[in-house]
Amino acid sequence: MNAPKRDGHLDGHLPPEHPLSPHAKYRDLPPVGRLLSNYAVRDLWDTDFARLPWPLARQRRRARDFAERHMAPIADALDLAPHLAPGECHPDARALLREAGRQGWLSYFLPRPLGSMPWSTLAYPAIWQCSVIVEEFSRSCGGLMLLLSAHHLGAMPLLLAGNARQLLVDLPSVYRRCERGDPHLMAFAITEPGAGSDAEDGHGAATYRPGVVATPTAGGWLLNGRKCYISGGDLATSVTVFAALQGEGMESWTCFHVDAATPGFRGARTERKMGMRASGAAELEFVDVFVPHARVVGALRQGWAINRATLNASRIPVAAMGVGLARAATEAALDFARRYTLGGKPLVHYQEVQLQLATMVAETRAIRALVWQEARHAWRPRQLHASLAKFHATDVAQRVCEMAMDLVADHGVLHEQRVEKIFRDVRLTRIFEGTNQVNRLSLVEDWQGQLLDADHSMGV
Amino acid sequence: MIIGHDDTQLMLAEVGRFARERVATAAARPERPMGDDQLATLSSEAQALGVLPSLGDEGCALWEHPANAASMAFSIGALRHIGHANAGVAFAWHRTALAHRLATHLGITHHASGALDLALAPTGHYGLARTSLAHWLRRAPSDAAPAGADDARLMADWLDRQSCATTVIAPRAWNTLLWPAWHEGRFAWRLVDREQLDAPQCRAQHGLDELAAFTVRDVAPASVALPHDDATALHALAHALALDWLGLLAIAVGALERGQQMAVAFAAMRQQGGVLIARHPAVQRMLSDIDGARRQADLALASFGAAIDDIDLGAVASARATLHPMLCDAANQVVQVHGGIGYMSDAGPEKILRDLNVLKLQGGGVLAAHAFVAGWAEVFA
Numbered sequence A: 001m002n003a004p005k006r007d008g009h010l011d012g013h014l015p016p017e018h019p020l021s022p023h024a025k026y027r028d029l030p031p032v033g034r035l036l037s038n039y040a041v042r043d044l045w046d047t048d049f050a051r052l053p054w055p056l057a058r059q060r061r062r063a064r065d066f067a068e069r070h071m072a073p074i075a076d077a078l079d080l081a082p083h084l085a086p087g088e089c090h091p092d093a094r095a096l097l098r099e100a101g102r103q104g105w106l107s108y109f110l111p112r113p114l115g116s117m118p119w120s121t122l123a124y125p126a127i128w129q130c131s132v133i134v135e136e137f138s139r140s141c142g143g144l145m146l147l148l149s150a151h152h153l154g155a156m157p158l159l160l161a162g163n164a165r166q167l168l169v170d171l172p173s174v175y176r177r178c179e180r181g182d183p184h185l186m187a188f189a190i191t192e193p194g195a196g197s198d199a200e201d202g203h204g205a206a207t208y209r210p211g212v213v214a215t216p217t218a219g220g221w222l223l224n225g226r227k228c229y230i231s232g233g234d235l236a237t238s239v240t241v242f243a244a245l246q247g248e249g250m251e252s253w254t255c256f257h258v259d260a261a262t263p264g265f266r267g268a269r270t271e272r273k274m275g276m277r278a279s280g281a282a283e284l285e286f287v288d289v290f291v292p293h294a295r296v297v298g299a300l301r302q303g304w305a306i307n308r309a310t311l312n313a314s315r316i317p318v319a320a321m322g323v324g325l326a327r328a329a330t331e332a333a334l335d336f337a338r339r340y341t342l343g344g345k346p347l348v349h350y351q352e353v354q355l356q357l358a359t360m361v362a363e364t365r366a367i368r369a370l371v372w373q374e375a376r377h378a379w380r381p382r383q384l385h386a387s388l389a390k391f392h393a394t395d396v397a398q399r400v401c402e403m404a405m406d407l408v409a410d411h412g413v414l415h416e417q418r419v420e421k422i423f424r425d426v427r428l429t430r431i432f433e434g435t436n437q438v439n440r441l442s443l444v445e446d447w448q449g450q451l452l453d454a455d456h457s458m459g460v
Numbered sequence B: 001m002i003i004g005h006d007d008t009q010l011m012l013a014e015v016g017r018f019a020r021e022r023v024a025t026a027a028a029r030p031e032r033p034m035g036d037d038q039l040a041t042l043s044s045e046a047q048a049l050g051v052l053p054s055l056g057d058e059g060c061a062l063w064e065h066p067a068n069a070a071s072m073a074f075s076i077g078a079l080r081h082i083g084h085a086n087a088g089v090a091f092a093w094h095r096t097a098l099a100h101r102l103a104t105h106l107g108i109t110h111h112a113s114g115a116l117d118l119a120l121a122p123t124g125h126y127g128l129a130r131t132s133l134a135h136w137l138r139r140a141p142s143d144a145a146p147a148g149a150d151d152a153r154l155m156a157d158w159l160d161r162q163s164c165a166t167t168v169i170a171p172r173a174w175n176t177l178l179w180p181a182w183h184e185g186r187f188a189w190r191l192v193d194r195e196q197l198d199a200p201q202c203r204a205q206h207g208l209d210e211l212a213a214f215t216v217r218d219v220a221p222a223s224v225a226l227p228h229d230d231a232t233a234l235h236a237l238a239h240a241l242a243l244d245w246l247g248l249l250a251i252a253v254g255a256l257e258r259g260q261q262m263a264v265a266f267a268a269m270r271q272q273g274g275v276l277i278a279r280h281p282a283v284q285r286m287l288s289d290i291d292g293a294r295r296q297a298d299l300a301l302a303s304f305g306a307a308i309d310d311i312d313l314g315a316v317a318s319a320r321a322t323l324h325p326m327l328c329d330a331a332n333q334v335v336q337v338h339g340g341i342g343y344m345s346d347a348g349p350e351k352i353l354r355d356l357n358v359l360k361l362q363g364g365g366v367l368a369a370h371a372f373v374a375g376w377a378e379v380f381a
């Protein structure tokens, strides 16, 4: 039942004008005391907005506006739409991609004129900008966020390891098409049917016999094999594909920038997913797919390093997905608790509800603080920091979503209440970009030099 | 019909076989929920088998003889078996059987045309009325002292079927709803035809895909309440809650056991890091968490295989508050052990997780169960 508007105070709390209500009294303290204690009560989003450097804050507001205007209205329809065959794109998703491209959301990793990144944000790590944007997009719809974000993951190897031509010509031309509203989407393909964790963890990779293999041919390479679960792989115009060189192991992994129009490349199937349903996960088939030498990214046998550097760059934004989804769940629960009445008053008056909401808001803000803390310094994102942020933020985010569902209780199962979709979306963040178990191991891998050094007294 | 322990084992073996051979087979494709016709066919078979009650026939259907410990153990065990095969089917049968049981208890005659005709909403529109429901139920029926004004106000609101919509999950074909309601200043049960209700079907629900969710409210003020006294009505409500919560728990444990089998089988087959993943401590830990949760829930269920009047409602609420979140965590681990494939609807684990989430949120949900437990204990504190 909808709550009528009520003034005054929440049950169990004093009204602001009460003599024992502290906040209103701070302004009566002597000047120094007032200076040190009298704070403005602002909306929490605005509080964090003000804490960001202004170029990032501006991007944050733009991203929120875009997400509210273009993503939120189509989120439900795409979540509930029938499963699409490989290569098909829902018209609403297609329109969103065009608009996102035009507004620069598919090209923000390079500054103008190469991309759409405002020059003012160059003073901060691109990962930070990306994390701020990803949080806003995730809050509106996990699936649509992934539809837009998988593209940046696909482009990351070009940024991290591309030669001058790839960086200054190829990637900008991808970006320009996006900005013209005719998106050239990219995807990132490391996972194979036989290697999920083994594609993310060196110890596993060491024993894995590669499934996608590149054979030398005149003028380039022929790729054969299968990749699976590739986000946006069937819609992509080009894909960064990691393959081993014929007769060699995973240490020969090489990154190839594959044009999806090349004969032999096929989106074989798309998965039916629990959530993030606006984004497809495709199985890609390679049968003698020709890739010219010029489209090798970095050097031959640099693929493993490029892969891991890409993951170090992307795992902080994945943590930000957790923040956005936890925030969406908290906001949905807040909305419900303020609107829904029991016993003649909105649920928010009840202490058990207040406790639940307080924990949710604290957890959400704590993981945002973690993400911003790591992103702020992510000029050269360290594996330990990126993995830590990813597994911790996403684990916590799922707990927050569960708390929201518990609060909405019997109604929480209804799609209309939003939290059930958010739960289905957040569940993925603990699996992809390395399961949260593998991310824990990844933290330790990066730490092992110090762990093994008996003379080093370790700090945490 | 009164049954003994040996009968229970035989009957459970029979239900187990039926669940495996008929229900699990029909539900073999988790991404394609069974249709209404198939659910109706299976339900008729379950009726013929005696698992679901039939009008006029006395037997040993689910929840038919809660005063008998062996019969309770049978119902719990049977729902566990059916939940193992498919949680949606188990939920539909559990609620419909419970509705029949309550109707009998209350002396109501109804004319069900199909096995799944009768739906049940055992709780009010949100949660469990904080501590008020527990207070209300805990008062001895003969207690002359009036309930506290706050409790009465909350109960009246909780059971206000007109202003507040209640979420009901049921087979799409339900025709009649049994639910507790507030009627002329007191608590009563009502049996209402679907056409007398405003009951739009929701677009989608989180789990139990074989069924549908409805937001239900009375169109007109409740005019007909069932003829019975306060004590009978309250007694029926206490039974309804205890049996509902036990049923939800039993189904959840069955579903989790299936998830556990999938996770163990997957871990013994999938190789990563140069070995079967079952050899990785990370995976072993998850498998152990799953096993621990299932065993604890099984232990609790075993302790409730008693005559209904010997079961403490607060203890059931407490088990529910503790065990459902634990079972959901375990179902999450089932997904996690599977890695990416666990997220795909054609694999199975993600449906088990969604179904367990729904079971947790039914019957008032677990957040409310904590308040209920507190209210239950408080009266005699």
Ligand SMILES: Cc1cc2nc3c(=O)[nH]c(=O)nc-3n(C[C@H](O)[C@H](O)[C@H](O)COP(=O)(O)OP(=O)(O)OC[C@H]3O[C@@H](n4cnc5c(N)ncnc54)[C@H](O)[C@@H]3O)c2cc1C
Pocket: A150, A187, A188, A189, A190, A191, A195, A196, A197, A198, A200, A201, A204, A228, A229, A230, A231, A232, A273, A281, A428, A431, A432, A433, A434, A435, A436, A437, A438, A441, B270, B272, B273, B277, B280, B281, B282, B283, B336, B337, B338, B339, B340, B341, B343
């Ligand atoms: C929807 C979706 C989108 C995706 N998008 C992409 C994409 O765009 N590009 C891409 O390349 N990939 C993508 N992936 C793949 C994703 O990164 C993998 O699913 C993930 O790394 C896990 O691999 P897996 O599924 O093979 O699970 P497995 O590796 O088989 O893991 C199974 C279980 O074993 C555990 N395990 C495995 N190895 C170890 C070990 N050494 N030590 C301890 N425990 C271990 C895991 O933690 C997990 O619990 C996507 C996946 C999904 C589900």
